[in-house]
Amino acid sequence: MTNRLLTLHLRSRGAFTFLVGVGVIALLAWAAGTWLASRPYFDGPAARVPVVALAPLLAALLLGPTLAGADEDLEHSTPLPWRAWRAGHLLVAAVVTAVALILAGLRAPDTYGAHALVRNALGCIGLVAGGAVLLGARLAWLPAFVYVCAVYAAAPRQTSVVVAAWAWPVQPSTITPSWLTAATIFAVGAAGYVHGGSRASAGRRARSTGGP
Amino acid sequence: MRRALRVELRRGTAPLAAAAMFGAGVWMLAVHPDDWGGRWAGLANYLRVSLLILCALMIAAGAWQSGRERRRDIDELIASTPRPGWQPVVVAWLAVTLAGAVGLLGAFAGAAVLVARVATYTGGGWWWTLTVGVLALAAAAAVGVLVGRLVPLRVAAPIAGLATYLGLAIVIYWDGNPAAWLSPVYGGWAVYSLVPDRVTALQAAWLVALTVLLLAAAARQRRAALLAGGLAVTAAVPIITGPGTYRLPADPAAVELVCTSSGPQVCLSRINAFLIDDVTEVVQPILARLDGIPGAPRRAADQAAQPAGQSLESDDGTVWLSLDYQSTALGGLVSRKSLRADFRQVTRARCEDPSGTRRIDQRVYRTDTLATDWMLDEAATPDNVPLARLRSLPEPAQRTWFAAYLDAAHRCDTSALIRLGEQL
Structure with missing residues (x-):
């Protein structure tokens, strides 16, 4: 029974698209990282900052649409432990993303490689999960997209603890505050999503409250 | 059509696009004020540098706006209305473009007030740099509209934005390749560099033709698309075959x-x-x-x-x-x-060998530091005995020592430099 439910769940959430997408992103990240690290005019593996910032973001964006089904209200009315399902869904997705990205960054993992990719995957997935809670799965991508783009575009030249904390997507993986921030974002986003699930879409909300 | 535009501007993606562009503009301006402070050309150039992000945002906004009909499941309903099919496309594009441009120019107007207070040079064709930047926003919104029409994915908007971002970033590394001029993003060169007028005019024509081409493709207007495509190619060819972005001449008046x-x-x-x-x-x-x-x-x-x-x-x-x-x-x-x-x-001791590498003795380096500290009148730390000794000499002797140092340093006379350091 659970097996069948699991298959149905994965199918209804578009898990296959997500898996293929993450695979493609990991491949692209590996190719781009190798290319950047081998350019003589860049500084070796440390030139992989764009990959480290953008690959986890792309993977997390793909996760967004899987965070809600076609009809959240209908799903909530079924007698299933949805919190456990949501927790499992998010954790498995996070592990899959992290493993795929680790494989892409195995070369020199501590200078903008696997470690930083994992940290950013955690942070981005946390942002997307939080986005799903606040804005619904449709717009879940927005906070992560805006935040990471803004930080990447305008990473400040100086480094301090405060900067390391808010500019976590572009920090080297040896900076502790960046890990703390990313982990906190993941914990808060995941907790919010596991507790409340994705916000139902506007049309459904209006109907259920008797609005127009 | 004007009423439809008004509605889109108030209720569509437009307000969000305006807010996002304003926020992104303020953010970009705030992070690197040293790139634009006090200089009109710097401000206009910086807008073009920021396009790397702003184009991505405009594409995301355009894709979100034009994907709305499908997300709301009303695309067939709209298609059944007796209006020309290109009108909703153009209205959607115009709303996002206007809102995005107003949001961004709002942010830059704030910076312009700061620049206007102090700027000492107004020339350099910065006005045209800015205009082409706005045309680029329009073209980006058109890319977004086309993507939103063609791709049924919910995450089409952010992915199109990121893909653009990556594409434009790669183009920046094509330093020197004339095809890099096809991208509206500037590579952050010096504010007094002069981009040839010819290039600016061709870029404007290319971006306008590209916008029309993309909108015509989104509205499935084959004839208009072919015409605009022809124009785009006509504008692109002289850009690609012209000189590259490498070593721009300085503006003599600047x-x-x-x-x-x-x-x-x-x-x-x-x-x-x-x-x-x-x-x-x-x-x-x-x-x-x-x-x-x-x-x-x-x-x-x-x-x-x-x-x-x-x-x-x-x-x-x-x-x-x-x-x-x-x-x-x-x-x-x-x-x-x-x-x-x-x-x-x-x-600086002129001790480079012909290949430009500089091998220098530690003692020479110490004398160099001493001379620099003396020249800049740096405060002496208590353990900096040589500097204190140099300062305790009578003024003419200090100046003679420094002249001897300069002479030796410019000739890279290592033994003289070491002697000068050790005599203190």
Whole structure:
């Protein structure tokens, strides 16, 4: 029974698209990282900052649409432990993303490689999960997209603890505050999503409250 | 159609696009004020540099706006109305473009007020740089509209934005390739560089033709698309076959020198001249200290005005100051320290071998530091005994020592340099 439910769940959430997408992103990240690290005019593996910032973001964006089904209200009315399902869904997705990205960054993992990719995957997935809670799965991508783009575009030249904390997507993986921030974002986003699930879409909300 | 536009502007993606572009604009301006402070050309160039992000945002906004009908499941309903199919496409595009451009220009207008207070040079065709930037926003919104129409994915908007971002970023690394001019994003070159008028005009034509092409494709207007495609190719060919982005000439009027009239001469290029009081305050005391010492510079000048191809260390009696990133948002000096550090070129021992590598003895290095500290009148730490000893000599002896140092350093006479350091 659970097996069948699991298959149905994965199918209804578009898990296959997500898996293929993450695979493609990991491949692209590996190719781009190798290319950047081998350019003589860049500084070796440390030139992989764009990959480290953008690959986890792309993977997390793909996760967004899987965070809600076609009809959240209908799903909530079924007698299933949805919190456990949501927790499992998010954790498995996070592990899959992290493993795929680790494989892409195995070369020199501590200078903008696997470690930083994992940290950013955690942070981005946390942002997307939080986005799903606040804005619904449709717009879940927005906070992560805006935040990471803004930080990447305008990473400040100086480094301090405060900067390391808010500019976590572009920090080297040896900076502790960046890990703390990313982990906190993941914990808060995941907790919010596991507790409340994705916000139902506007049309459904209006109907259920008797609005127009 | 005007009413439809008004509704889109109020209820569509437009308000969000305006807010996002305003926020992104303010953010970009706030992070690197040294790129634009006090200079009109710098501000316009910086808008073009920021397009790397702003185009991605515009594409995301356009895709979100034009994917709405499908997300709401009303695309068939709309298609059944007796209106020309291109109208909703154009209205959607126009709403996002207008809102995005207004949001961004709002942010830059704030910076323009700060620039207008202090700017000393208004030329350089920056107005056209800015106009082409706005055209690029329109083209980006059109890309978004097309993507939103074609791709049924919910995450089409952010992924299209990120893909654009990556594409434009790769183009920046094509330094020197003329095809890089097809991208509206500037590679962050010096504010006084002059982009040829021909290139600006062709870029404008290319972006307009591209916008029409994309909109026609989104509205499935084959004839218009073919026509616009032809125009786009016509504009792109002379760009691709023309000269590249490498080594742009300096704007002669922007780098014309403006000099102080009293005290040791300090000259800044016109575009940086708003900094002259702050720079003079730092530089004149050092020049006054060096006055009359044989081999020492007699004046300081803006590196922007340095003749092309000349080395920093040519002995022409001038210290070249690097001021490209020395302006704050309000038009003040960013760092007195790095301005003083520019004087290191005076005391630097000229010991490069022909390949440009510099192997230098530690003792020579110590003498170099000592001479630099003396020149810049740095405060002596208690354990810096040689500097204290040098300072305790009578003034003429100090100046003689420094002249001997300069002579040895410019000849790279290592043994003399070591002796000068050890005699203290």
